[in-house]
Amino acid sequence: NAARHGVFSALLAHEGMTGPGPIFEGEMGFEKQLGVSLGNLGEKFHGSPSMILKTSIKYWPAEYHSQSAIEAALFLRSQIGDVSKIKRVVIESHDASVDIIGSEPEKWKPKTRETADHSLPYITAIALIDGEITDRQFEPERFKDPDVWKFLEDVKVERNAELSAMYPDAVGNIVHVDLADGRRLTRRVDYPLGNAKNRLKDSAVEGKFLALIERSIGESRAKKIIELVWKLDEAKNVDELMQALQMPDEK
Incomplete structure (x- = not known):
């Protein structure tokens, strides 16, 4: 929305519209209206790096808190091979992730794309099942598949205090996969691909x-x-x- 307003303001200026000069420091300007002092704005653009350099980019088309779970699940999928061997999946996540995408009942039975791509259990499960996360995983015939819903019955989401304490610096998930032969495979990812600390090429x-x-x-x-x-x-x-x-x- 800020970008939209910026573009709109630029278009107005281009057409010749003008406004009050001292919009920040004027008598009815930004500073006095909000009770803040911006000081010398020019100085704020020197010294420490701009926040844009800390921008994270979602690599997969799903809610951001699930990105590390996707990365972990895809790694485990490469180790498992035959997904029919999976008996149970446990996802340890931070509080923000659980609250936003990993707690409501509908997350285990998504009926819309918007629920599916904001469902930690579904996103993790389908990454394990399909071995990829693309737009195809968020088509109705995929997220409403009875076999997928059956798989989701054995997917559990748990809170992890350590991951919660690291958030938002880290956006971590730990994925455990229990196999039919009794083995448990685990993968933890704190900074998913595309995170500011794990930049995409x-x-x-x-x-x-x-x-x-x-x-x-x-x-x-x-x-x-x-x-x-x-x-x-x-x-x-x-x-x-x-x-x-x-x-x-x-x-």
């Missing part, structure tokens, strides 16, 4: 973008957009990028 970010957009606009155009974005700091304006981003029926 540029190629992985490009790969995610291509996977999401290529089917809509084609590979060559998608790659052109990537090229323009990487050179955005050299561009005199964003006209070429905006043209590339337009859908065909908008031209």
